[in-house]
Amino acid sequence: MPKKYAAAQKAAVRGSRTGRPIMALLDLLGRRWTLRIIWELRDDGPLTSRALRTACNDASPTVMQSRLSELREAALVELVAGEGYSLTPLGRELMESFQPLNRFAEQWSKQPTS
């Protein structure tokens, strides 16, 4: 049985096997808590891993550490000794890309529910 998912999701996050980096990015960001983590780090300065867990609905430390490792690997998040986790300059640029999302969420929530 081919492990398509495992191969696509676990390996080559940064890889552009398809030649389209956006796929790798979408892959990374599509994992649970990833978007939320980046969002929580948006402007609240460095957060300790535990504070981050609390901010993310008390997500389990297992996934949290997985995501943080992946995000560090991706150079979007860094752990500043004695400070906590924070976005790297690159991660902050990603946040900028998300800026329109907040505005969209507002108008989206006001939409009639189907």
Add this chain to the structure above:
Amino acid sequence: MPKKYAAAQKAAVRGSRTGRPIMALLDLLGRRWTLRIIWELRDDGPLTSRALRTACNDASPTVMQSRLSELREAALVELVAGEGYSLTPLGRELMESFQPLNRFAEQWSKQPTS
């Protein structure tokens, strides 16, 4: 055992229990294949569910249908009879919010791999 995750991820996608619609949106978009689906529908006109599955690395029909249902519920995607799935005007606005992401992915992929 409290089902924090199930309660947070499954129910109230549109709900603003926290008063922050962005959380509901991040929740929805943080599920597997969701970002990818929206991306694949970006400009390729309507896609049949099977074509969409093919475009998404042959994701299993089970999750695909789940995601499509959620996205339809969220009024981001619609099924046009005889045509296929496509983004709603609202979904297209979301795509616009993602526009900077593509540019970011390009520069991100060129980053030194830690």
Add this chain to the structure above:
DNA sequence: CCTCATGCTACAAATAACGTAGCGGTACGC
């Protein structure tokens, strides 16, 4: 030494995603 907080890990149980197969429905050509 004791307490507290940090980053991080172990492990079993619960949940979600997977792959395969197949359903009912609607066209087609024959």
Add this chain to the structure above:
DNA sequence: GCGTACCGCTACGTTATTTGTAGCATGAGG
């Protein structure tokens, strides 16, 4: 009618991921 071939969608058993709880080693400050 009958056979094919699509469509959207579902069942079901297997696999992978997430969850919740507990705990580790380390360091700071009493």
